[in-house]
Amino acid sequence: MEHKIPFNQPFLTGKEAQYIQEALQSRKLAGNGTFTQKCQNYFQDRYHFHKCLLTTSCTDALEMAAILLEIQPGDEVIMPSYTFVSTANPFILRGAKIVFADSRADHPGIDEKGIEDLITTKTKAIVVVHYAGVACDMDIVMDIANRHGVWVVEDAAQAIDAYYKGKPLGGIGHLAAFSFHETKNIVCGEGGMLVVNDKKMAKRSEIIWEKGTNRSAFFRGEVDKYGWVDVGSSFLPSEIIAAFLYAQLEDLERIQQKRAQIWKAYCQGLQDLASREKIRLPFIPAFASNNAHMFYILLKNQEERSALIGHLKSNNIQAVFHYLSLHESPFYKEKHAGRNLVYSDQYTDCLLRLPLFFELTEPEQHKISATIQHFFIH
Known part of the structure; x- marks a missing residue:
């Protein structure tokens, strides 16, 4: 298996x-x-x-x-x-x-x-x-x-x-x-x-x-x-x-250093797709540091994201989306003032989080990046 x-x-x-x-x-x-x-x-x-x-x-x-x-x-x-x-x-x-x-x-x-x-x-x-x-x-x-x-x-x-x-x-x-x-x-x-x-x-x-x-x-x-x-x-x-x-x-410093290495490797491994505007990589403003908590990519729409999740899953890689905009939630939708929150909805539909944890190996990370690249070839 x-x-x-x-x-x-x-x-x-x-x-x-x-x-x-x-x-x-x-x-x-x-x-x-x-x-x-x-x-x-x-x-x-x-x-x-x-x-x-x-x-x-x-x-x-x-x-x-x-x-x-x-x-x-x-x-x-x-x-x-x-x-x-x-x-x-x-x-x-x-x-x-x-x-x-x-x-x-x-x-x-x-x-x-x-x-x-x-x-x-x-x-x-x-x-x-x-x-x-x-x-x-x-x-x-x-x-x-x-x-x-x-x-x-x-x-x-x-x-x-x-x-x-x-x-x-x-x-x-x-x-x-x-x-x-x-x-x-x-x-x-x-x-x-x-x-x-x-x-x-x-x-x-x-x-x-x-x-x-x-x-x-x-x-x-x-x-x-x-x-x-x-x-x-x-x-x-x-x-x-x-x-x-x-x-x-x-062990905070060792954990942070390892996570930062993984985060940077993702950037390098997926840079070509970003330069061809197939995906967007995370943006770090000049005023902010990066604690490598998460690595995400942005797809064009929800359908493309779902297809990529399925492609990764078929290759035994678990990637997940993140939040559903709270203003659109069943509990609060009727209480929201009705303002359109365009970018919040965009992240709801398009953001995909990739595996990032201390014991993620280099071969595993290469496989993840290669599997994403393969998705965009077809």
Whole structure:
């Protein structure tokens, strides 16, 4: 039976089991223990984020963000339509109206220059998504937000170790959320992190994280007892998850270097097709770094993409499309204002993601590129 190339394969550094065993031996398995602190300190020290809180998912981190921003029914939140439902759900749960923005013509990220036209007196926040780990133009976004007095949340689910003009993504907006889902560069199965850059929110974020209690302050000896002081939920992951994650973080640089090699090899292997305008390759703006989270190509239409997916599948290669525009979703279509989001729909129909993971071999990658080239010969 011919070898199959999956779309994704989570990488194990080799220390995950060791650190999990250490957590087990400590007999302290609930959240906010030694490994949780190590992970949070890693991000605070490496990227100079003000406060980091591990969560059970990026979705949970965004739910915390919505609570911290005190989103109320009737508030409006601007975000791109071309994103995962987790970007929108936390604000929907608080009663917000989602105002969907289009993508850029040259990149699936939000069209920054179209944001201001969507601002109203009800706008409470702008949520940007750093698609494929490629930064939005944050100078434009922050300028709009500051002039109109609205919050900015960075959905940095795909953006670990990525930068905007030398600034780490996740450290620019008032709040940010990361993902460590098994499809990301750094993984722990399911997991996420909230970044709090606005110092005024730091204390409350910890209370929300700990089920609405001041338990963390109690364990630091800041209060003599703890109790229920605010809304909250059980957002923190167990020490077992944090132990797994810390093993991954220790190997971040090696993982990033390997992914970058694969990303560059795809560019080289598919450049001829791009120069002949058979496909479009990813665009990285001058202000953004590339963390090699994803390699995608753009086809001419949905039919061509479906045909290529089938061609790759017949050669035991799994390639997948990505988001379906949220403004066209069954849940939100009737709530959308009816504006045409041309580029969001274009990425919905035409974007195809290729396998990219640490253990993807050179022969496998050559096969993928050659199979795509073969498709366009016929």
